[in-house]
Every structure is written in C-alpha cells, then in structure tokens.
Amino acid sequence: MKIHASAGEFAGNKDAAAHIRENYLKYELKKRHAVVLDFEDVGLATQSFIHALIAEVVREDPNALELIDFKNCNEEIQALIEIVVEYAQNQYE
Amino acid sequence: MPEQVGLSSIEQFAGLLATDQMKDLTVVLAGSDPRVHPIALCMLAALADVALASGGQVVVDGVAASADSSLQRMQFFEGIKRTDLVESAQPEPTGNRIPLRQIRDNKEMKKFATDFIPLLHTTPSAGAAVSYVMWELVRNVIEHAGSSCGAFAAAEIDAAGRILIGVADGGIGVTKSIRRSHSAPDERRAISLAFQPGVSGATSAYGGNETNGGAGLFFMKSMASLAQQHMVMITDSTLMRLEKHSMAEPVVHSSLDQDIVSWFDLSVPFPGTAVGVNLSLEETVAFSELLKEIGKIYHLDVRAGKNAAKKAKFT
Numbered sequence: 001m002k003i004h005a006s007a008g009e010f011a012g013n014k015d016a017a018a019h020i021r022e023n024y025l026k027y028e029l030k031k032r033h034a035v036v037l038d039f040e041d042v043g044l045a046t047q048s049f050i051h052a053l054i055a056e057v058v059r060e061d062p063n064a065l066e067l068i069d070f071k072n073c074n075e076e077i078q079a080l081i082e083i084v085v086e087y088a089q090n091q092y093e
Numbered sequence: 094m095p096e097q098v099g100l101s102s103i104e105q106f107a108g109l110l111a112t113d114q115m116k117d118l119t120v121v122l123a124g125s126d127p128r129v130h131p132i133a134l135c136m137l138a139a140l141a142d143v144a145l146a147s148g149g150q151v152v153v154d155g156v157a158a159s160a161d162s163s164l165q166r167m168q169f170f171e172g173i174k175r176t177d178l179v180e181s182a183q184p185e186p187t188g189n190r191i192p193l194r195q196i197r198d199n200k201e202m203k204k205f206a207t208d209f210i211p212l213l214h215t216t217p218s219a220g221a222a223v224s225y226v227m228w229e230l231v232r233n234v235i236e237h238a239g240s241s242c243g244a245f246a247a248a249e250i251d252a253a254g255r256i257l258i259g260v261a262d263g264g265i266g267v268t269k270s271i272r273r274s275h276s277a278p279d280e281r282r283a284i285s286l287a288f289q290p291g292v293s294g295a296t297s298a299y300g301g302n303e304t305n306g307g308a309g310l311f312f313m314k315s316m317a318s319l320a321q322q323h324m325v326m327i328t329d330s331t332l333m334r335l336e337k338h339s340m341a342e343p344v345v346h347s348s349l350d351q352d353i354v355s356w357f358d359l360s361v362p363f364p365g366t367a368v369g370v371n372l373s374l375e376e377t378v379a380f381s382e383l384l385k386e387i388g389k390i391y392h393l394d395v396r397a398g399k400n401a402a403k404k405a406k407f408t
Contacts, residue, residue: 012228
C-alpha cells in the first residue's frame with residue numbers, strides 16, 4: 001500500500017489513514033496476510049495520522065506487527081511509528 | 094486592536110475584549126498599520142463568524158488600513174467578512190505569510206495544505222514543522238470544537254525570523270470538549286488535560302481511541318519548548334501561556350504542571366478556542382531529534398507492560 005497515493009507528501013489526513021486501516025490493514029490482517037505500508041515519497045506525517053493508521057491494530061493484537069512491513073520510512077516517520085507502536089501497547093499512569 | 098500584539102503580551106489583547114451583550118462585533122483599529130500575531134486575527138475572524146451566525150453585524154471603527162498594511166496583506170478584512178474594506182491593489186505574496194483562511198472540513202484542509210502552506214518560504218525542516226502544526230491544530234478544531242464555522246488559520250514570518258502561527262474557532266471550548274470524557278473541576282485543569290499525552294476528549298480511555306491518540310497538543314507544546322518559544326491557548330475564561338525555557342538545554346515535560354506556565358483569567362470569555370505557536374526558522378532542532386525527545390516521554394510515562402513491547406519492522 002503506497003501511502004503517498006492516499007495521503008500525499010505530507011501525511012496529515014486522518015480520514016485517509018482510517019480508510020487504509022479499515023479497507024486494507026484490518027482486512028488483510030484478519031486473513032493473516034502480510035501487509036506492506038510503503039512510505040516512499042512521504043516526507044513527513046503527523047502523529048495523529050500514524051495513530052489513526054495503526055494504533056488500534058497494534059493495541060488489539062501486538063503480534064500483528066510481525067505481519068506489517070513499514071517500508072521506505074525516513075528517520076522522522078520511523079520515529080513517529082515507533083512512538084505510536086510503543087504507546088499503543090501500554091497503559092498510562 | 095492595539096498597534097502591536099505578540100504572544101508574550103497576548104493577555105493584553107485578550108483583556109481588550111469587551112461585551113455590551115449585543116450580537117454585533119466591533120473592531121476598533123488604533124493605528125494605521127497594527128502588527129498583530131496571527132492568533133489575534135484568527136480570534137477576531139472567529140468572533141465575526143459567531144456574530145454573523147447570531148444575526149449580528151461586523152463593525153470596523155478607526156483608522157483605515159492601506160493596501161500595503163499588514164492587515165490587508167494578511168487578508169484580515171476578508172476573514173471578518175468585511176470585503177468592502179479590502180483595498181483593491183493587493184501586493185504579491187512575498188513568502189512571508191499565509192493569509193487568514195477559513196477551513197471547514199477535511200477537503201478544505203487539503204486545499205489549504207496544497208495552496209497556502211507552501212506560500213511560506215522557509216527551510217525544509219521549518220516548513221515541515223509549519224505543516225505539522227497547521228494540520229494538527231485544524232484537525233483538532235474539525236474533530237473536537239463542534240464549530241460550524243470550522244477553523245480560522247494564519248501564519249507569518251516576523252522580522253526576527255520566527256514563524257508565528259495562529260488557529261482559532263468559535264466552538265464549544267476546551268473545557269466542554271474535555272469534560273465529555275474526563276473529570277475537570279475547572280478550566281485550568283481542562284487545559285492541562287488537553288496538553289497531556291494520551292488524553293483525548295473523544296474518549297475516557299488513556300491512549301485515545303482508534304482515531305484520536307490525545308497527543309497532538311503535547312507534540313506542539315514539545316516543539317515550542319525545544320525551540321524555546323511561546324505557545325498560547327485561549328479558551329473560555331482562561332489564557333495559558335507556555336513561557337520560554339531559559340535553560341541551555343530545554344526539556345520536554347509530559348505535564349503542564351512541570352512547565353513554566355502563566356495563567357490569566359479573562360473578564361470576557363472567548364467563545365471557542367484559540368491556539369498560537371511560535372517556531373524558530375533556524376534548524377537548531379531537527380525534527381527527528383524532537384521526536385526522539387518526545388519518544389522518551391512516552392517511554393517514561395507508561396506503566397511497564399507485562400511483556401516486552403513488540404517492535405515495528407522497517408525495510
């Protein structure tokens with residue numbers, strides 16, 4: 001799944017993230033298919049976008065991360081994904 | 094409207110708001126070329142929208158603003174729906190500003206991001222920061238403010254090279270928004286909760302729901318803190334200003350209680366929410382470094398899970 005095709009160079013549109021989550025991610029993961037989230041040509045995303053994209057999936061089943069390939073992420077997007085992946089698996093004080 | 098308004102003295106502007114219980118909005122211009130922070134322009138545009146929606150009018154008193162004035166360049170009179178005061182000779186965009194715009198939904202936000210944010214000529218890192226802040230603040234309005242007028246947004250680069258950003262709405266305010274899902278005995282507590290990572294008015298669950306992570310304002314506060322700049326929120330009867338860090342190495346705090354913050358009580362409440370952020374043009378803090386600092390907060394603030402957290406896989 002090319003994120004740029006839905007969200008553009010700056011991924012801030014949470015509706016686009018929700019669409020990918022519901023129509024691709026959850027659909028494929030339910031069948032235990034490997035998925036690819038390709039961030040090629042995406043320069044930056046908001047934390048809100050990444051949250052809307054993956055937080056629920058990770059929260060419901062952290063093992064799903066083994067089936068998700070985050071591809072072509074620059075340093076900033078990788079950092080955002082790591083933040084969301086971590087807090088989605090934990091409770092807060 | 095005073096001659097100059099910045100975030101460091103925004104309480105003086107907010108304190109000038111007065112009410113006579115009438116539906117009209119009256120804007121009094123004190124000088125021929127007032128230089129005001131975008132947050133003030135956005136607040137007035139939101140107030141104008143509230144007045145018009147209530148059947149009132151927008152009245153402008155005082156000195157006329159010439160074509161090359163800051164108010165004209167920021168398209169303020171279009172924003173308050175007084176197009177009769179727009180000077181016909183508009184100067185070409187210089188790359189120093191994003192004029193005042195109204196954004197009602199996601200479609201308009203996409204157009205704003207495509208057509209207007211690039212008007213601001215900055216470094217790539219600063220441009221990314223502006224996009225980030227604008228997207229998050231406007232989305233907050235669209236999702237949480239309950240405002241039919243949407244968000245008013247504007248930005249400008251000042252003479253000192255700072256990027257000044259303002260977003261405002263005439264919605265329900267932060268206190269009501271937070272109280273949908275959390276206990277907040279007063280407005281200050283509501284604002285503190287709004288800035289706390291993992292808290293969203295959309296749900297009582299910490300960490301948010303599938304759509305809202307409750308981290309947008311915290312991220313922006315972190316950006317302002319690390320850039321050693323101000324951030325302001327004005328909502329209901331309360332004004333909160335995050336003061337500049339004076340430390341050699343500023344830190345990110347998860348709670349407003351740990352930050353240096355000034356609180357002001359407003360005699361006339363603002364019917365909605367306004368947020369102002371100043372960012373630095375210099376690439377003194379790379380965005381990736383900012384995210385690493387924020388990541389530390391999340392790591393330290395969570396209760397340890399029973400098992401080691403799963404990691405994302407990157408190729």
